[in-house]
Amino acid sequence: MHGGLSPSEAQDAFDQICPTTLRAALGMFATGVAVMTTMAPARRVVGLTANSFSSVSLEPPLVLWSLAKKSPNRESFEEAGYFAVNILTAEQADISSQFARPLADKFRNVDWEPGINGVPVISDCVASFECRLRNSIDGGDHMIFIGEILRFNNRGGDPLLFLGSRYHRAMPLA
Template structure:
């Protein structure tokens, strides 16, 4: 059985997805050899309150996929509205994305970045294939929040909250 032809291309799909405003996270973990990995992601959401679970996805071709699939814990650092540079750093191809970044080790050594709006420390529980991505579902072991406003992404640009 073949799928029907789509009435849109991947560029249209991507631009249309961009109309959904999201927060920006940096997912971080420590590899078995002690090295650190981190990447910017906006594919983050809640799954369940009981037990507390979250979901996010990672491209199959990501250079840090193996580390993130094998680590026991990772951290989801929800960026604050003044952390655009951190988002850009962890979205870049920089060799050492942690150089000069203020962080402390969380569960399993996963870096918890300073100054974030919120942080979730997550047990790496489930992974599923999802097209050109792998879907991570994890159980939140610890979380914390500040009163800082979040950094947002909408229509291809960073945004900040504004009161209505």
């Protein structure tokens, strides 16, 4: 052996993980902030804030993000077949907060245009990606959505960041 944990020791360590302290530790990884949007059945627009977005592949162009299985929006994203990833600017923290709350109309006072399959694309974002849902994978208490990018915009600017349960703005190192 090389000093690693035995399977039973590893299980004991896993059993002692506190979700609250784990969440705080994971929160030390700075992420961008995005609003995921889709057009649900009956032409109902749906959106939510997420920081679980990541690139997967350039060829084919794939991205992923995750959503809690208990989310009331899960079924809409699964059934719609298309979604947009709207990467927010530092000036759009209010939009992030709005889409993070359980509001009846999250799109109130938010400028957007219909994208592919009617999916809402929020105006003035740093970047946006319009995707076809390629796959969804069970990820514990979350579903992982993998999307194929069909169209994107890269407007540039100052992205909104999330770190330690707070919004931040990017500052280049000297």
